[in-house]
Amino acid sequence: MKKSNDREVATPHLxxxxxxxxxxxxxxxxLIITIFSMVYFVASKGLxxxxxxxxxxxxxxxxxxxKPDGEPxxxxxxxxxxxxxxxxxxxxxxxxxxxxxxxxxxxxxSPKIGRTFMQPVIELLAGIPSVVYGFVGLSVVVPxxxxxxxxxxxxxxxxxxxLAFMILPTITTIATDALASLPxxxxxxxxxxxxxxxxxxxxxxxxxxxxxxxxxxxxxxxxAFGEALAVQMxxxxxxxxPHSLFQSASTLTxxxxxxxxxxxxxxxxxxALWSLALILMxxxxxxxxxxxxxxxxxxx
Amino acid sequence: MSAKTADKxxxxxxxxxTGLIALALIGLLGYILFRGMGHISWHFLxxxxxxxxxxxxxxxxxxxxxxLLVLTMVITVPIGIGAGIYMSxxxxxxxxxxxxxxxxxxxxSFPSIIVGLFGLLVIVNKFNFGFSLLSGAxxxxxxxxxxxxxxxxxxxxxxxxxxxxxSLALGISKWKTIRSVQLPIALPIVLSGSILAAGRIxxxxxxxxFTAGMSTPRLDFSDWNPxxxxxxxxxxxxxxxxxxxxxxxxxxxxxxxxxxxxAGASAVLIITVLLFNLGARALxxxxxxxxxxxx
Numbered sequence: 001m002k003k004s005n006d007r008e009v010a011t012p013h014l015x016x017x018x019x020x021x022x023x024x025x026x027x028x029x030x031l032i033i034t035i036f037s038m039v040y041f042v043a044s045k046g047l048x049x050x051x052x053x054x055x056x057x058x059x060x061x062x063x064x065x066x067k068p069d070g071e072p073x074x075x076x077x078x079x080x081x082x083x084x085x086x087x088x089x090x091x092x093x094x095x096x097x098x099x100x101x102x103x104x105x106x107x108x109x110s111p112k113i114g115r116t117f118m119q120p121v122i123e124l125l126a127g128i129p130s131v132v133y134g135f136v137g138l139s140v141v142v143p144x145x146x147x148x149x150x151x152x153x154x155x156x157x158x159x160x161x162x163l164a165f166m167i168l169p170t171i172t173t174i175a176t177d178a179l180a181s182l183p184x185x186x187x188x189x190x191x192x193x194x195x196x197x198x199x200x201x202x203x204x205x206x207x208x209x210x211x212x213x214x215x216x217x218x219x220x221x222x223x224a225f226g227e228a229l230a231v232q233m234x235x236x237x238x239x240x241x242p243h244s245l246f247q248s249a250s251t252l253t254x255x256x257x258x259x260x261x262x263x264x265x266x267x268x269x270x271x272a273l274w275s276l277a278l279i280l281m282x283x284x285x286x287x288x289x290x291x292x293x294x295x296x297x298x299x300x
Numbered sequence: 301m302s303a304k305t306a307d308k309x310x311x312x313x314x315x316x317x318t319g320l321i322a323l324a325l326i327g328l329l330g331y332i333l334f335r336g337m338g339h340i341s342w343h344f345l346x347x348x349x350x351x352x353x354x355x356x357x358x359x360x361x362x363x364x365x366x367x368l369l370v371l372t373m374v375i376t377v378p379i380g381i382g383a384g385i386y387m388s389x390x391x392x393x394x395x396x397x398x399x400x401x402x403x404x405x406x407x408x409s410f411p412s413i414i415v416g417l418f419g420l421l422v423i424v425n426k427f428n429f430g431f432s433l434l435s436g437a438x439x440x441x442x443x444x445x446x447x448x449x450x451x452x453x454x455x456x457x458x459x460x461x462x463x464x465x466x467s468l469a470l471g472i473s474k475w476k477t478i479r480s481v482q483l484p485i486a487l488p489i490v491l492s493g494s495i496l497a498a499g500r501i502x503x504x505x506x507x508x509x510f511t512a513g514m515s516t517p518r519l520d521f522s523d524w525n526p527x528x529x530x531x532x533x534x535x536x537x538x539x540x541x542x543x544x545x546x547x548x549x550x551x552x553x554x555x556x557x558x559x560x561x562x563a564g565a566s567a568v569l570i571i572t573v574l575l576f577n578l579g580a581r582a583l584x585x586x587x588x589x590x591x592x593x594x595x
Contacts, residue, residue, distance in 0.1 A: 013473050020475025024390055027382030028400065031449070034442055035407045038418045045421065101317040109314060118318065121325050127496075127573050128328070129503025131546045132566045136328060138550055139335075139559065165328075168321070196307035219409075226411020228506040229547050253413055253506075260417070260510060265425065277417050281410070288406050 046278025049271040060275060066239040068269040075272045079241045081279065083251040086156050087231060088224035091163035096217050099171030104201060107179040126169035134233035137162035142234055151246035154236035162230050167220035174216030178209040215294045222287035226280060228253035252276045329570065336567025339560045354557045358565050360516045363532055364539040365502055368512065371437035371535065372501050376444050377494060383445065384452020385478055408446030412507040415443045420510035431538040436512025443507050444497050451493030455486030492584035499576035503569060505543035513538035514548055542569055
């Protein structure tokens with residue numbers, strides 16, 4: 001391209017504008033096509049268990065026995081669904097108070113230490129890869145639980161603890177943002193009335209930022225729900241509903257991770273795993289809509 | 301109990317819990333580095349793994365991780381920046397744009413294993429790319445695009461409006477303005493965001509199990525022709541990355557020193573991700589200082 005000609009000719013100018021428009025539009029189109037084909041392919045595979053192989057939807061969602069190689073094969077996915085929900089919700093129950101405390105510390109108690117020390121700590125926690133969490137869970141948490149509690153140490157408790165650390169950065173970051181964006185007048189009003197810092201925190205700060213805190217918690221649960229390898233390493237992978245938190249269990253993701261490579265494409269065993277993936281995907285939609293709803297409430 | 305005592309107790313508890321979180325992270329990092337550092341040596345970093353004997357290394361895995369990272373970034377960055385520009389500059393406020401926003405949000409919250417399964421179904425089987433570096437790179441691209449779009453949007457939004465308007469007022473086309481005025485100003489944010497995304501790619505495993513595969517063929521590190529099947533640069537060969545390797549030896553490792561290898565590999569992974577993190581911060585700060593008048 002010759003620079004000197006640019007001023008005289010108007011057409012390259014328009015052509016350039018056109019290039020920009022088309023290029024960026026193709027990029028966004030790629031994104032949209034990708035997500036629609038993702039939903040389409042996972043759904044068509046997941047539904048073929050019911051449509052082609054004739055497995056009953058209700059049996060899959062509420063059945064307690066997962067025996068794909070049995071005679072007749074049984075596809076009860078309830079143990080996996082139960083495992084996924086219990087680990088992720090338990091993880092959120094552990095991580096939410098911790099995240100709230102860290103956020104209060106960073107905003108209300110000591111912003112200086114918060115910015116210079118806690119902020120990098122939280123960011124580092126977010127950067128640690130999930131397999132490393134799984135490895136540490138396997139070599140620290142599981143032996144610890146095995147010594148303290150009856151059982152093998154693996155199970156929902158170990159999975160939830162590992163997940164709690166993984167989602168702590170998400171919850172803390174959103175809680176911190178919420179506390180920081182609170183109008184100063186609210187807190188000052190409370191202090192002016194003679195309230196102590198703690199009274200201000202749990203009477204004013206916590207109730208007003210609750211929708212935002214909930215957003216963080218739901219985001220955390222969503223992340224925990226979809227996490228595969230770290231959970232698979234510490235949960236034990238027994239396909240039944242455990243009787244205690246320290247007994248081997250299974251989640252949707254761990255079942256998919258373990259068996260997807262061992263089943264032939266198109267077989268009913270393989271399709272059933274795609275149905276698990278479909279459940280996982282539907283839950284992602286549910287989480288996104290809950291978050292949208294909570295964010296809508298935050299604006300009020 | 302008086303309000304003042306309650307305040308003191310609550311403050312104490314909050315400080316205690318925050319300290320606990322900090323300690324947990326220090327313990328976590330210390331544990332990984334302490335367990336792993338002793339096992340890291342030049343031999344460990346360069347030699348191929350052993351299946352049943354002692355003394356295997358992580359050489360090919362480390363190379364695969366780095367090569368996959370480069371491949372993924374080469375695909376992700378142009379598409380992500382393009383889509384980000386569209387969202388921030390070209391998209392008109394309205395129903396369609398907010399739908400696109402929702403779509404990007406949904407894509408960013410998909411679990412990585414779903415992305416991996418989609419990759420298995422479409423990239424590996426339908427497009428017939430097989431278990432290969434290219435399949436892995438495409439799956440990771442899908443996984444990272446929403447992040448890249450968000451980073452670009454954020455960067456472009458940080459550009460002062462006056463600068464954009466001054467450029468447009470000079471009669472410069474919109475695309476040229478974006479390219480030569482807005483993007484350079486947004487560069488520090490885009491670049492440090494991309495490095496963080498790179499750290500995420502480096503540690504990702506679930507999306508790669510069924511796309512890049514769980515094995516590495518014997519590589520000939522003296523053959524750098526990308527078209528040869530045992531060349532390390534061939535993008536169509538299966539490639540087990542470092543993160544996948546850690547998962548694999550933990551769940552089905554047969555070597556007697558599997559735990560040490562896992563510890564060493566975890567330490568290498570953590571150190572690399574930390575370097576990415578620090579690099580992103582340092583680079584962001586350096587470029588901010590260089591491009592703006594602030595000292």
